[in-house]
Amino acid sequence: MELWERTSVLDVLDDLLRGSSGGGRIALVAGEAGLGKSSLVTEFARRCGTRARVLWGGCDRMVTPRALGPLHDIGRQTGGLLADRLNAYGAQEEIFTAFLDELTGPRQRPRPVVVVEDAHWADGATLDWLAFLGRRIGRLSALLVVTYRDDEVGVEHPLRGTLASLPSTIVRRVTLPPLSEACVAEQARRMGRDAGTIHRLTGGNPLLVTELLKTDGDAVPGAVQDLILDRLRALPSPARELAQLVAVIPTRADAAIVASASELVDLCIGAGVLVPAGDGVSYRHELLRNAVEDSLSPARRASLHQRALGILSQVTGIDPSRLVHHARLAGDSAAVLRHARTAGADAARQGAHREAAAHYQAAAATADRLPEPQRAELLEAYAVEAHLTGLYKEGLQARQTALAIREALGQPEEAGENLRWISRLAWLTGRATLAWETAARAVTLLEAGPPSRRLAMAYSNQSQLYMLAYKFDQAVTWGERARELAERLGDLDTAIHVTINVNTARLADGDTDAWTAMEQTHERAAAHGFFEHGARALSNLGNIAADELAQYAAAASPIDRVLEYAKRHDLDGWIHHILGTRARIRMERGDWSGALADADAALRRMGLLGVGAVWPLIVRGRIQAAGGHPEALSTLDEAARQAAGIRDAQFVLPVAAARSEYFLWYGDTERAQEEARRGLALALSVSRQPFVIGRIAYALWRAGGTDPLPATIAAPYQMMITGDWDGAAKEWARRGAVFLRAKALSGGDRSAAVEALRILDGLGATVAAEHLRAELRVRGLSRIPRGPRRATAANVAGLTARQVDVLALLADGLSNAQIAQRLTLSAKTVEHHVSAVLQKLGVANRAQAAAAAHRMNLQEGEAGRQGDPR
Missing domain, CATH: 1.25.40.10 (Tetratricopeptide repeat domain)
Incomplete structure (x- = not known):
């Protein structure tokens, strides 16, 4: 098959294959649907010839992806131990090790090339495998080729984290561009077609170009759906019915589906509707299959899924997740219940927790049977x-x-x-x-029964609750009870769980040796496959470093590490917690656009529910308050409501401090004192941590409260209260606390105050800055610099005035060309501005940027001001 304008990309893959003799290489082939990723790797495999042994696997677009789908494909090719481990649904470690053994087989074998197609549809376990292979392939003589649709991989897509974890020194990213106008014109000329029309309708997409050029006559259909449906209508009824059956089966139809219909298959292939695929058939591209499937009536689609289910359920060794897919879309609840339990258990064993949850959820809907x-x-x-x-x-x-x-x-x-x-x-x-x-x-x-692992974990759960409530002595007492029983029973699971509780309590209570112990517990948990415990150890370490120790620079490392760890091990339940922690660390360190992006991502994942919502709401509310956003108070009200349900001081106190800060900035000092005073009473009743007490005591003092303050206040807060602003600023700088450093400097002389204003203005904290300017005027300081122009100060994402202009028009739905015309800029300049805006806002596309603009009140640009009579 002729590939247009892909020679240079094939050369790149060929170079990587040659280079893999000195250590493995990874090629990431990206592009939108229809750009020819599959055709490219197919041609590359053909050119490899006897130089390479190509192991090929693909991810399918199913209701719930099949766990380790590509590895199952490869296992069918290789047989042997890998196939045995997969068929037995062994543990991840066993399967991955068997795959490595397959790659490092006899020396006389050709060099392995591993192809994984459509990774944007990969399940969690497959992403684990890719990360596992990526960390080891540098020591092998192998090439890994991964294809995916980059337009479907947004900021929070699980694949993004996996690709980021691959060693950059051996990764080559290959993005397939559309065909050039010259190429399209040449192909159109050969077929006697109008080049301009072909390019306009296809945008240079090779699949669409190919399909349009294959149509007869002068009339050109306006969409890919028309192309395939026209061919389908031309088929005899039995062949058309077969093609429709194939359309409801993701990727390809097995031999079992078409075993008794060889003549009909030939008709479909001859009409350009289907193509041979392995031992079965498929559509040339998923776009074409989707077009046919979408054209079917709901009743017809359900009937075909039922037919596919009946055929595939008779196939020995069929992946149960495929049966669940067809059962769910057929509306066959009995079959869902039967197959989803098996699929859920298989996915759970292989570490695909999202898929396992989806399967079990489907089964649970009819579990009363x-x-x-x-x-x-x-x-x-x-x-x-x-x-x-x-x-x-x-x-x-x-x-x-x-x-x-x-x-x-x-x-x-x-x-x-x-x-x-x-x-x-x-x-x-x-x-x-x-x-x-x-x-x-x-x-x-x-306790009424015999000693058991369940009892040991119940003890550990009590230890955890006391630890979370700042009752550290009781946490250790219950922890020792759990540890003793767990060790007596040989219960490593509970032993690690309780060790995290106890060391978290010790670290929060000031025992710095517990830091190393927490790192060691994380490594121990990960080594024994207790991945959730491993995540909790690192997450707790980062939380304590940020909250109880106020070591913001030091807290960043474990949080960044655990975020990648949680993504790698499909621990979605931890990701929003970790994002909330990183949001508050980023806020204190002065990265407010990053903090907002994390807070918003956490809330999108979790919604307004419990523990995971509190810190993202606090961060969002504080930044909104500092920047003058009208929704700031309602955001902090919601944070208070969520924290009240939890009751633990570690959530209630930061909300109280944030609300006191809000009322101070907005001129209600009485309410600011009330919030802080109530928080301080709680802190003194449950906590002995200097930074926990110091944070709320400082808020009370800052609001003008004259209450006697406790002696147990952390040094930098004590210095701010007693007037040692320089010492406090230096200490906060050492701890990586940019915002707190600005607060310390605000109490100093003119040069210190000017530096504080520079920090606040740079953060977009207009209300906080104006509050400080008013205080400085009362103190009699002169020559206080004015703030930046409103267009820049009104936003908290660090956008320039021109970027605010661009964002305003983007939020109105204008294209780059329209924005360029409105602002008298070149299209290329606008493209650069849009890219910068997306990056600063931490969003993946224009729609998300527009939503962020409205949410954070960032849409006041020059374009909007042109119609403002003021």
Whole structure:
């Protein structure tokens, strides 16, 4: 097959293959649908000939992706140990090790080329495998080629984190461009077609160019749907029905689907509707298959899915996730229940937690058909995966239902386990009373039976609740009880869990040796496959460093590490917590656009629910308040409502400090004192951490409160209160706290105050800066610099005035060309401005930028001011 304008890219792949003899290489082939990624790698594989052994796998577009889909494809090619491990649904480590053994086989084998197609549809376990392979391929003589649609991989797409984790020194990114106008014109000329029309309709997309040029006559269809549907209508009815059946099967139809219809297959291939694919058939491209599938009526589509389900369920060794896909779209609830439990268990074993949760959720919808013990087991399995993927409310409901079943069946051990899980999920959803009640019930119920791992974990859960409530002595006491029982039973899972509790309590209480212990616990958890524990160890380390120790620079490293770790291990339930922590670290360090991007991403993932929402709301509310956003108070009100449900001081106190700060800036000093005074009373009743007490004590003093302040205030806060602004500023600088340094400098002489204003103006903190300017005038300081012009100061994302202009028009829906015309700029300059705006706002596309503009009140640009009579 002739490939147009792809010679240079094929040469790049060929160079990488040659270079892989001295160590592995990775090629990331990106482009929109229809640009020829599959054709490119197919041609490359052909050119490899005997030089390489090509192992080929693909990801499918299914309701719930199949776990390790590409590896299953490769396992069918290789057979041997890899196939055995996959067919037995072995643990991730076993499967990945078997794959490495396959790559490092006998020396006489040709060099391996591993192709993974359509990685934008990859499941979590496949992303784990890619990350695993990426970290090791540099030591192998192999080439990994990954194709994906870059226009479908946004900022939060799981693939983005995986690609970022690949070693940059061996990665080559290859982006396929559309065909040039000259190329399209040449192909159109050969076929006697109008070049301008072809290019205008296709944009240089090779698939569309090819399909349009294959049509007969002078009339050119306006869309790809017309192309394939016209060919479909020309087929005899039986062949058309076969093509429609193939259209509801992602990627390709197996031999079993078309085994008894060889003549019809030939008709479809001859008409250009289908193409041979392995031992079956497929559409030339997913765009074409989607077009046919979308053209079917809902009833017809469901009927075809039912037919595919009937055929594939008879195939030995079929991936159960494929059966679930067809069962769900056929509306066959009995088949969903039957196959989704198997698919969920397989996905969970392979570390694909998002997919496992989706399968179990589908099965749970009709779980009342099962006998009660099996129904409880299904709900409990679903709750575990829901917890790992952040579906806390759903997991809590599943556990509560399972508890009722276990109690009715008279199963105290299982009931106790459910009570412990309910406690954890209730805390995560902001239901503190339920969390403490069920934690105590779990211990009481399980202590009535023999010593068990469930009892050890119930003890550890109590330790964790006390640790989270700043009751560190009780946390250690319960922790020691859990550790002793876990070690006696050989329960490594609980032993690691409780070690994290105890060391978190020690570190928050000032024992700096616990930092190293937490790092070691993370490594131990990861080495033994307890990936959630590994995430919690690093996450707690970053949280304590930021909150209780105020070491913002030091906190950044473990948080950045754990974010990549959580993405790599498909721990969605942790990602929004980590983003909330990173948001507050970034805010204190002066990266407000990054802080807002993290806060917004966390809230998009979690919504306004419990623990995961509090810190993102605090960060968003403080930045909104500093920049004069009208929604600031309502954001902080919501943060207060969420924190009240949790009750723990670690959430209530930062909200109180943020609200006191808001009322101070907006002139209500009485309310500012009230918020801080109430917070200080709580802090003194539950905490002995100097920075926890110092943060709220400083807020009270700053609001004009004359209350006696406790002696247990951290040094930099104490220095700010006693007037040692220079010492405080230096200490905050050492800790990486840009915003707190500005607050310290604001209490100094003129040069210090000017520096504070420079920081605040640079952050876009217009209200905070104007409040400081008013204070300086009262203090009698002269020659205080004015703030920046409103167009820049009105935003908190660090945009220039011209970027604000561009964003205003972008938010109105104007194209780059229209923006260029309106602002008298070149299209290229506008393109650069738009790119900078997206980067500063931390968003992936124009729609998200427009939404951020309206949300943060950033849309006041020169274009908007032209019609302002003021």
